[in-house]
Amino acid sequence: MQTMLKQRAPSAAGKQAPAALPRVAPKVGRARVVAQAAPATAKVAAPAISRDLVDKCINAIRFLAIDAVNKSKSGHPGMPMGCAPMGYLLWNEVMKYNPKNPDWFNRDRFVLSAGHGSMFQYSMMHLTGYDAVPLEQVKSFRQWGSLTPGHPENFVTPGVEVTTGPLGQGICNAVGLAVAEAHLAARFNKPDVKPIVDHYTYCILGDGCMMEGISNEASSLAGHWGLGKLIALYDDNKISIDGHTDISFTEDVAKRYEALGWHVIHVINGNTDVDGLRSAIAQAKAVKDKPTLIKVSTLIGYGSPNKADTHDVHGAPLGADETAATRKNLGWEYPEFEVPADVYDVFRQAISRGASDEANWHAACAEYKAKYPKEWAEFQALTNCKLPEGWEKALPVYKPEDKQMATRQYSQIMLNALAPVLPGLIGGSADLAPSNLTLMKISGDFQKGHYAERNIRFGVREHAMGAICNGIALHRSGLIPYCATFYIFTDYMRNAMRMSALSEAGVIYVMTHDSIGLGEDGPTHQPIEHLASFRAMPNMLMMRPAGGNETAGAYKVAVSNRKRPTTIALSRQNMPNLPNTSIEGVAKGAYTIHDTEAGAKPDVILMGTGSELELAHAAAVALEKEGKKVRVVSFPCWELFEEQSAEYKESVLPSSVTARVSVEAATSFGWAKYIGLKGKHIGIDDFGASAPANILYEKFGITTAKVIEAAKAVMA
């Protein structure tokens, strides 16, 4: 059942907020929430400061945001103005964090899924004393080189957990953070000592996040998993960029979340009802087997007499006149960027509170260490985020005479070789485990009540899967998330993958069925442009290994790169282990696997990747029989090749050899960079078709014969 908290009378210590609702007439035809009062079940004591001071603290949040957005002439004041009471409550009463050590392991995680409201987060961080956000940084909001960019960016601002802005990503990241906590808690905590892993994950999300499908995916999983320490506050302000949400968003969100298995509470007046918010959070914590959604009805731009409750206040500065009117309306008598001392006095208590919380945790750790030295050592080894010494020795090496397999099978072998030596490896597939071959055999399924397990069943939810893995990675506790689907379905999760790359989350994307080689499922399932599309993406390592050694090499690169995601494209079909393919070669991005006698200049260079490297190799052998000098270059990762020295690159692809052919069952797009204007690419620049794989290769002309023909043409 959904619990509703009505607007409360002000606490005895305080008085009514300056204006319950500013003079904004409700829009005609717009249904406002009218809910029955329900008694709060949890008793929560109000803190020992006056309501006046509480309101002052809340208004300080609002005006820092207003002033910063005005100064930068760009930004989103409406969300911070509406959510300021949540900010006050979370940072001043609820959350456990240490402003002076934002990396403290056992901190509560906060995610601003409504990332455009970044000034909300910067206001809170400034007020509570984070070193990254002194007043100068607030004043530099959205400026080049500042620590206060337009949207929260974990790689810029210490204390920001994840990068948000693209709507819906944040709530999924929050699910990932909660997964990480649940997993580590189940693995390490012991019943007879204080827990060493024990934090909540809080998230504020808005109407935009709620409309995005990705949030439904992740929320369905969070409900399924029963992540009781995930508490999401839904800023139900009923305004989005196009205007009132009733033009496109009239569903019953609370009921949907109940259907997803969440505990749902409604705070009807989020603008002033701090007690109601407090009580709601207490109730949320009391329900331990479900995540909680607190629907907090607010007015966007609360306090602005002429713009509150309109989209004008969503994404544009209030401007001088309206700012003055808002100051008057809220009784805020301080000049721009001035925070009253008594407000700082309240918020900066976070520093001592945080130090004390962290000290208590260290004490708990000491107790744990004394009683469970082995587990403590494991915990430390994992959470220091360093890879175990010699882990890469677990990767197998293959010889040409070994049985042919598909690279998805080699991938399965790698995952299972690494699972025992990498205790942080955790992940799974979007309902394609038997096809992606991604189960770690030493582990069971991560499920409600079985959080210590490491195989995650994501269901058919690719986009949330990626974003959840970002959250797991950015928990920064040594977990190495991987996730899997058919390569084509990266199209469903592309923004999450881009967010991995942008936010330096070293997620491993295991993408099988990487070409028309998947056969009969046809063009809806056959990637063509995907390799190019990821090669073009900054900070993404796009690997397409050929055979067992290169698959091992791809995993070595992927695991080593903890701040760079790797996508590994893997075949459905078998391929040989070609001579000279190697783990070391993969690390260089491209390398020669077959050459003419030492020192001789090749007549032609044939380049290939993955399942087509075999065609290049076979073509070379055939051409050599005709007296040609042929080099074969395996090209598993363009990005790594670009990072090699100019000498190395020249040694692999000498400028003097302009007769070049590439072969890859994918678009030619991009290959001109390596084959030049005169080179030829054997591939496919159109959609595939439904038929057995061998027929498709023949029909689309991706064959050894075509490589030979192209080689002869470029040599002519």
Place this chain on the structure above:
Amino acid sequence: MQTMLKQRAPSAAGKQAPAALPRVAPKVGRARVVAQAAPATAKVAAPAISRDLVDKCINAIRFLAIDAVNKSKSGHPGMPMGCAPMGYLLWNEVMKYNPKNPDWFNRDRFVLSAGHGSMFQYSMMHLTGYDAVPLEQVKSFRQWGSLTPGHPENFVTPGVEVTTGPLGQGICNAVGLAVAEAHLAARFNKPDVKPIVDHYTYCILGDGCMMEGISNEASSLAGHWGLGKLIALYDDNKISIDGHTDISFTEDVAKRYEALGWHVIHVINGNTDVDGLRSAIAQAKAVKDKPTLIKVSTLIGYGSPNKADTHDVHGAPLGADETAATRKNLGWEYPEFEVPADVYDVFRQAISRGASDEANWHAACAEYKAKYPKEWAEFQALTNCKLPEGWEKALPVYKPEDKQMATRQYSQIMLNALAPVLPGLIGGSADLAPSNLTLMKISGDFQKGHYAERNIRFGVREHAMGAICNGIALHRSGLIPYCATFYIFTDYMRNAMRMSALSEAGVIYVMTHDSIGLGEDGPTHQPIEHLASFRAMPNMLMMRPAGGNETAGAYKVAVSNRKRPTTIALSRQNMPNLPNTSIEGVAKGAYTIHDTEAGAKPDVILMGTGSELELAHAAAVALEKEGKKVRVVSFPCWELFEEQSAEYKESVLPSSVTARVSVEAATSFGWAKYIGLKGKHIGIDDFGASAPANILYEKFGITTAKVIEAAKAVMA
């Protein structure tokens, strides 16, 4: 309220189905639906054929699918086996269609969102007499050149409405088809004559579709819009590839759909309860102001004694032994691919029924035409899918002295210039209308009860937006759908865009804020690799116009290409109307806008697109002052350039001129094709940053000075 229909006693005319449930023990721990019986409110007469014959018809569907999948050694028999009763009912009793004229305008639309079950659709099409699916085609399932590919493909098989397979797309397409019907019905039907636009849209979707976020997005919109003629049947078989759905999917789907504003009915035994299905559809039709979800609980692979209700029957052939056992279990005594004559007799009545339905519609049209000749002419002009004569004359032309604007503003002008002359133009934005500038001022909002309007408010649901537009386009009634968001958020909708390209849906993607030029919102909002990623996509026209004339040219191309989607990347910031930019030039993909005196070979060619063409032009002017001969090529569309003659391409980019520079505020990826191995690209191969746009251009070195520097370097 959700209505539940319990399993019914067989109708008086028939008898019980051979096996209520085959010998499959329910899995331990798996909650099966146990629902209270509720009386059906709608009275529906059973047809005058025996239950025996009904079951025979249903089993014929099953065995065609079983046999075809066995023969192709690939495919998905489980879905058709479980859904066969739905197929029987829909095709034999419910749907209005003409197998001999699959293009009949007023047909009911059917979408198999669970596209892997394609043999279900081919079985139905074969049994009911579609010319595209004779028995030989059933036997050629999933083979090269067949009309029966692995997933339903509208561009291959006449009678298939849309292309499905990527999960969740189909239900969104169905929403789009229902939008098209509602729109045209509201525009053209008259109260005093029979409706000329009047059909239902049916969709079967499975657990996979339900897990995908895209389906929630579109379903939320369908509920918001109250699309009463959309009826979705949810094949609730509780099996997906990883096994039973209880490992990742335990939400209450029915309740979620109620929350989304749908009418929800539950048929508890979809395996045999044809009467229950019939009654459910009648109830669905009775509710006219909401879409209906009929949750149909089935056993996947119903009839297979050893594989039903397991994922083994999802995506692999039954094999000889299990097929024999299934034949025995279901009492099916016919050999492979044999359809008994009495089954054909039942199903092939669809041919005369369809002819009669179509004739009745033509009669209604004649009546309409007589009474409303002007409206009839408009209806015909629209639905013949030919563009109105001279429509392109509405596009404005600009001179260099015209005021500078952003291309998103030119785009707004184009949309509003075209809206009056293209009555099929319909579309909108994913909650960014004030930023994308996509409202047609002559129209109101498409809303419940206001279906005749042409501005669609998609909310923050990019992926569903694209897929809904695909459905609108593939309604094939002359509607020209466009949709819009920030260019970066194509990452949220990429599969829908690919499906436009694959399924020949001429959707226009209006993508504004196309580079770091968007400024302060920062790298989460700044496209870098997106131009490259769409240039690599087959059958997608990727346009990046510079100024007013090129924006007009982009729209001319986009509107003209009704079987090819176009993505138009548009700037946030102003740019000049450069001399010689033209609508005609855009049609060639790349063209010279500035050259040295006639006949002289340029020393260097500078290429640019969109907002950076200005930099190339300014660099040329500066270099000419230093005595260099410089050509400037505007390059709005790579795909169109590639389609030009070799002579034209050589005339624009002569092979003899190897000193080439490209400038585009985006990745260099792909440009090697035009600038060669020695060329230089001025752009950005890393993520952007949060700062004002002019600062970003300066900091990332995308300036006239850098173009000049690069030009000198390549000339050296």
